[in-house]
Amino acid sequence: MSTQEVCLLIGQDEEVLWCETSDSPVLLPDSRTRWEAIWYWRHELVEVAHSHPEGPLGFSSEDETTMTALTEALGRAPRFSVVAPGGMVARVEGRDVWVSDEPWWAEPLREVSGMTHAPMARA
Template sequence: MSAREVFFLIGRNETVLYRDEGSGPTFIPDARTRWEAIWSRRDELVEIAHSHPVGPLAFSAEDDTTMDAITSALGRTVVFSVVTPGSMLRRIVSPDATAAASDQVVDEEPPWAAELRRQSGV
């Protein structure tokens, strides 16, 4: 299996509510079905995670605008994660622009992180 970026919606109790994948390691094209999945699961949604199977352990500029759009649409705080072959990064994003978001490397990864890596081909 070749490396590809994979996307998970995570609910309460670390449950994977939805998954999607790109065709390559650095990009998942925008899709209406993904936005509909986010909206239809908004009451259950706790975290949105995606992989960077070839790195970096960082959120991209596109990730930043997507996070802002999602938290603005939902009107509440959401946790976002990036999972790489060797680590995981989380950011808590609030729709309140005065609340600064900071990235935290995750020491104890949730169970779904291993599945996200496996589906990403790493």
């Protein structure tokens, strides 16, 4: 099975508001449709999550610039997260934290992304 990056916009009560898939396992190209969805859901938007099906378990430099742009555009910082084969990391109050109690949508995100590995327990 091929892998692909996937982006989710998450609202209150972990509701998936919107989903976009990429043709690439390592890149989610900038998209006018995604920016329009973010703006449309801006009042309900709580979290922007995406997958790194081939790693890393962390934010890339492109993720960093996108998070800065989103925070400036929205006038607030939603939670940002990355779901990878080895687990999940979220940006909380400017710090990256391991998410041990993953939300319900993390495993379906892995499946849609084509990940075959379950999250590893953290020592």
